[in-house]
Amino acid sequence: xxxxxxxxxxxxxxxxxxxxxxxxxxxxxxxxxxxxxxxxxxxxxxxxxxxxxxxxxxxxxxxxxxxxxxxxxxxxxxxxxxxxxxxxxxxxxxxxxxxxxxxxxxxxxxxxxxxxxxxxxxxxxxxxxxxxxxxxxxxxxxxxxxxxxxxxxxxxxxxxxxxxxxxxxxxxxxxxxxxxxxxxxxxxxxxxxxxxxxxxxxxxxxxxxxxxxxxxxxxxxxxxxxxxxxxxxxxxxxxxxxxxxxxxxxx
Amino acid sequence: xxxxxxxxxxxxxxxxxxxxxxxxxxxxxxxxxxxxxxxxxxxxxxxxxxxxxxxxxxxxxxxxxxxxxxxxxxxxxxxxxxxxxxxxxxxxxxxxxxxxxxxxxxxxxxxxxxxxxxxxxxxxxxxxxxxxxxxxxxxxxxxxxxxxxxxxxxxxxxxxxxxxxxxxxxxxxxxxxxxxxxxxxxxxxxxxxxxxxxxxxxxxxxxxxxxxxxxxxxxxxxxxxxxxxxxxxx
Numbered sequence: 001x002x003x004x005x006x007x008x009x010x011x012x013x014x015x016x017x018x019x020x021x022x023x024x025x026x027x028x029x030x031x032x033x034x035x036x037x038x039x040x041x042x043x044x045x046x047x048x049x050x051x052x053x054x055x056x057x058x059x060x061x062x063x064x065x066x067x068x069x070x071x072x073x074x075x076x077x078x079x080x081x082x083x084x085x086x087x088x089x090x091x092x093x094x095x096x097x098x099x100x101x102x103x104x105x106x107x108x109x110x111x112x113x114x115x116x117x118x119x120x121x122x123x124x125x126x127x128x129x130x131x132x133x134x135x136x137x138x139x140x141x142x143x144x145x146x147x148x149x150x151x152x153x154x155x156x157x158x159x160x161x162x163x164x165x166x167x168x169x170x171x172x173x174x175x176x177x178x179x180x181x182x183x184x185x186x187x188x189x190x191x192x193x194x195x196x197x198x199x200x201x202x203x204x205x206x207x208x209x210x211x212x213x214x215x216x217x218x219x220x221x222x223x224x225x226x227x228x229x230x231x232x233x234x235x236x237x238x239x240x241x242x243x244x245x246x247x248x249x250x251x
Numbered sequence: 252x253x254x255x256x257x258x259x260x261x262x263x264x265x266x267x268x269x270x271x272x273x274x275x276x277x278x279x280x281x282x283x284x285x286x287x288x289x290x291x292x293x294x295x296x297x298x299x300x301x302x303x304x305x306x307x308x309x310x311x312x313x314x315x316x317x318x319x320x321x322x323x324x325x326x327x328x329x330x331x332x333x334x335x336x337x338x339x340x341x342x343x344x345x346x347x348x349x350x351x352x353x354x355x356x357x358x359x360x361x362x363x364x365x366x367x368x369x370x371x372x373x374x375x376x377x378x379x380x381x382x383x384x385x386x387x388x389x390x391x392x393x394x395x396x397x398x399x400x401x402x403x404x405x406x407x408x409x410x411x412x413x414x415x416x417x418x419x420x421x422x423x424x425x426x427x428x429x430x431x432x433x434x435x436x437x438x439x440x441x442x443x444x445x446x447x448x449x450x451x452x453x454x455x456x457x458x459x460x461x462x463x464x465x466x467x468x469x470x471x472x473x474x475x476x477x478x479x480x481x482x483x484x485x
Binding site for chain 1: 257263267271282284307311312316348355368378379385386387394395406411413418421422427428441444445446447476478481
């Protein structure tokens, strides 16, 4: 059997090669079309049109990679290639790790996340493909006001259920963390205060705010953990503390 | 060639088909490798099938939501390119923003735009969203190795440290949702309550099969409730 390192290295290699291929395809398609139809817009026009958006999207992109990699593991590559991270891939992976009781950042969590994200990506491609083929009969149904309303509330509908698992004390793999919410108090106050200034501003700066809150929560957690205000209970602790086992040992 | 002649051209359909097949193929490779390793480390086939069932059933509704956005994008950019963009990296909001940026940069209007404008939109959509994929090639392995080392040094701190990343995402995502109140808050609460009720049903009546569908069901019921909340609150 391969070691954990061998498996991880292989998945990173697949992900990196896959990402390079995806980049080539994404840039290749416009280039092929530009050459075939003699419709290249010029480098200066491309630069002019992309500069503003790049300034907004590069911090978001970096924050996604920094914050999602520890959660999703080696499936981060496929997640970013297939997109729809918040509204589909992240919830799918969290849910899969929850039902298998695997811990984020562990090898088992990595495997489960890989299966979940691959399944979800295949499913999305198939659903979109089928709907494009059936576009004519489906279009009026999807244009219904009720359907439009329901789909605009997809994020709260998703994260209500997920919040229970994501903010509870059980982090998977039988590990429980007591008091970890204490570490989010200050960032939560900061984000709330910003929301009272402008919710649109917070939503627009989501990527940058994640980059700011990560070190805040990380170092506060570390401090509170060292002071004993946050306690981490491993499965082995519970086995040792199990009174039935103690009595069995005594017998 | 005009904007829409290129946007609906056979060549673009062929290119897009190749792109989608590539992403589909990559997903299959990920699936097979993860599945094989899952069996190696001791998961049963039933465990993994449960993950597949749950992930597939849950993915249908958000995928249909993507289709709604796709239909609106098709009206702007023809069929093949939006099909590709939303099957892979993109999202509707981003694509519209990118198309708008391209139009503004040249001062063009969609109704009178030429073929070059369509190619420019394709470039803008592709380039501006590649930051994540590109940076992950360089930093994701380092980030993951760092997290693993942190855990090896101190398993307790490792578990806590790893969980802080998800907490950061949730703080930034959830707080605006909760503060905005109204239908958003009520939809969030509905999803939470439905998940709790399903959790009670699962543990009280030993309905373990239901566990795979909790997320899909809470999503569907909460989305349906958003229509009722909207009608109620006006």
